[in-house]
Amino acid sequence: MGALDLEVLSTLGLAVLAGLAGAALFRRLRMPQVVGYIVIGLVIGRSGLRLVDGAAQETLEPFNMFALGIIGFLVGGELHADIFRKYGKQFVAILLGEGLLAFALVGVPCGLLVYLITGDMMVSVSSGVVFGAIASATDPASTMDVLWEYRAAGALTTAIIAIVALDDALAMTLYGLGTGVARILTRHGGSIWPQVVHTVVELGGAVVLGVAAGWGLSRGIRAGVQKDRTLALTLAVLMLAVGISLTLKLDVVLAAMATGVTLIHLVPHRSRELFHAVRAFSAPVYILFFVLVGARLGLAAMPLWIWALAAVYVIARSIGKMAGAWLGGTLSGAEPVVRNGLGSAIFAQGGVAVGLSIMAGHHLSGIPLGNGMNVGDMIIFTVTATTLIVQLVGPPVTRWAVQRADETGRNVTEEDVMDAMTVADVMNTDMEPLPSHVPLRRAYDLFAETDASACPVIGRNGNLEGLMTFHGLKEALCEPGCLDWLLIGDVAGAADTTVESGRNLGEALHEMDQMQRDIVPVVLSRGDEMPAGLLERGRARRRVREELMRRRGGTATR
Numbered sequence: 001m002g003a004l005d006l007e008v009l010s011t012l013g014l015a016v017l018a019g020l021a022g023a024a025l026f027r028r029l030r031m032p033q034v035v036g037y038i039v040i041g042l043v044i045g046r047s048g049l050r051l052v053d054g055a056a057q058e059t060l061e062p063f064n065m066f067a068l069g070i071i072g073f074l075v076g077g078e079l080h081a082d083i084f085r086k087y088g089k090q091f092v093a094i095l096l097g098e099g100l101l102a103f104a105l106v107g108v109p110c111g112l113l114v115y116l117i118t119g120d121m122m123v124s125v126s127s128g129v130v131f132g133a134i135a136s137a138t139d140p141a142s143t144m145d146v147l148w149e150y151r152a153a154g155a156l157t158t159a160i161i162a163i164v165a166l167d168d169a170l171a172m173t174l175y176g177l178g179t180g181v182a183r184i185l186t187r188h189g190g191s192i193w194p195q196v197v198h199t200v201v202e203l204g205g206a207v208v209l210g211v212a213a214g215w216g217l218s219r220g221i222r223a224g225v226q227k228d229r230t231l232a233l234t235l236a237v238l239m240l241a242v243g244i245s246l247t248l249k250l251d252v253v254l255a256a257m258a259t260g261v262t263l264i265h266l267v268p269h270r271s272r273e274l275f276h277a278v279r280a281f282s283a284p285v286y287i288l289f290f291v292l293v294g295a296r297l298g299l300a301a302m303p304l305w306i307w308a309l310a311a312v313y314v315i316a317r318s319i320g321k322m323a324g325a326w327l328g329g330t331l332s333g334a335e336p337v338v339r340n341g342l343g344s345a346i347f348a349q350g351g352v353a354v355g356l357s358i359m360a361g362h363h364l365s366g367i368p369l370g371n372g373m374n375v376g377d378m379i380i381f382t383v384t385a386t387t388l389i390v391q392l393v394g395p396p397v398t399r400w401a402v403q404r405a406d407e408t409g410r411n412v413t414e415e416d417v418m419d420a421m422t423v424a425d426v427m428n429t430d431m432e433p434l435p436s437h438v439p440l441r442r443a444y445d446l447f448a449e450t451d452a453s454a455c456p457v458i459g460r461n462g463n464l465e466g467l468m469t470f471h472g473l474k475e476a477l478c479e480p481g482c483l484d485w486l487l488i489g490d491v492a493g494a495a496d497t498t499v500e501s502g503r504n505l506g507e508a509l510h511e512m513d514q515m516q517r518d519i520v521p522v523v524l525s526r527g528d529e530m531p532a533g534l535l536e537r538g539r540a541r542r543r544v545r546e547e548l549m550r551r552r553g554g555t556a557t558r
Helices: 003-028 033-044 054-059 061-077 081-118 121-135 140-149 155-185 193-222 227-248 252-266 268-281 283-296 304-331 336-345 351-363 375-404 414-420 441-449 470-476 505-515 537-552
Strands: 368-370 454-458 464-469 519-523 531-536
Touching: 003 033, 003 283, 033 140, 033 283, 033 375, 061 140, 061 155, 061 227, 061 252, 061 268, 061 283, 081 121, 081 155, 081 304, 081 336, 121 155, 121 304, 121 351, 121 375, 140 155, 140 283, 140 375, 155 193, 155 252, 155 336, 155 351, 155 375, 193 227, 193 252, 193 268, 227 252, 227 268, 252 268, 268 283, 283 375, 304 336, 304 375, 336 375, 351 375, 414 505, 414 537, 441 470, 454 531, 464 470, 464 519, 505 537, 531 537
Parallel strands: none
Antiparallel strands: 454 464, 519 531
């Protein structure tokens, strides 16, 4: 194994461990975990301790593209056709409002500031156009990570997911047109049409590739691929789609998104569990992705005026996103919670913007600004600085927006609820235990006067001896007069299985399902023989469903 292999492996291990530590720290500070990942990346990367060097980051670049592919795939899985049939006009209006207004409000002041620095009108106009186009992009990765971390669901969350999915296509379109204009103005190109054609091919080709990948994946699922191999098949298809996108220079996120959208509509029921498995698999992928994002940000070489340009960019972009989302939502009749909160929730900027800045830097690198810097360098440095700012501020703002809309903690399943509850939360404590040494009539009277289906049985010392069920009582009644001469202990079933009151409810119900038990006695702790209640499967399931509805209704405790 070569030195570079060891370096890459150590980088992966260091990034994951450091990212986990950063996430834990920032959760204690009541901030989204993604901020912790990025800050840790800054500490160990180019702007800090330099524990992750440029060679390792360059080697891991394909991994970053794969991470973007997973993010796009999961976002696509959230985009159902019925949502767009119901809210399509609102989403288009909001998308155009926030994207175009951010484009205009960033392009004009940034162009003016570049003119004050350079004194060249053509350079300032072209720079403003490119900055405006890049400003329209929203980072789906950190935005979705916040929504998933806080289990957000509701009208605002639905709008956020749709807009971050569509923002990519709008940003790519504006960028293609913007760089075309910039190259014409700076005499590096004679026509805008090649850029238009390139953008159409890049977006359209990504959609076609994603639809084909989703169709192929759905065929594999329908063909009966074993359940434990479906995840492997999905990851293989995603890797193939990402690799083809990079080779053909198509949009990676859009291709992966189209794969997810296609799959969720072709096999809606069978793919839900698959999306859940991919999300569970993606945890270390997310950590590595965001830590490496922070590690790549080099801040030491930036001149002071770049930070001034970045400040203008961030302020103008924020105003454009919020005002544009409000305007689009108002004109399309969106709910108040959507038009008032969406602009704040799409504040983040990430990989797409950085990627576009690098492309712009390559196209405009031949235009000098002085002091060894060119227009391409200026764009890359500025977007890097703005990405640092909005990635640190954006996730907390997204969390604030969905919390203000009262949409956190709603995207939960029955399994999530059971994992958060214990046996003590649902056990039946209403029944007093039946002594084993008294006549059976005592049990008969109990079941006749209540709707109980079982009751714990105790000995003279108060310890659990068995379980008296209504079914067992019915079988004993075949003997005339048995109620007075049979004892409860003669009829009760043995208490061969118990569960502790502090046990995780999901685990306890799973064991009951495996043992095919509907009712199990509950004790306070292992080794304790005093009954604390009964765990009844039907009752527990009803309580779980009630809690699920309560949480989805927005009244759950946060």
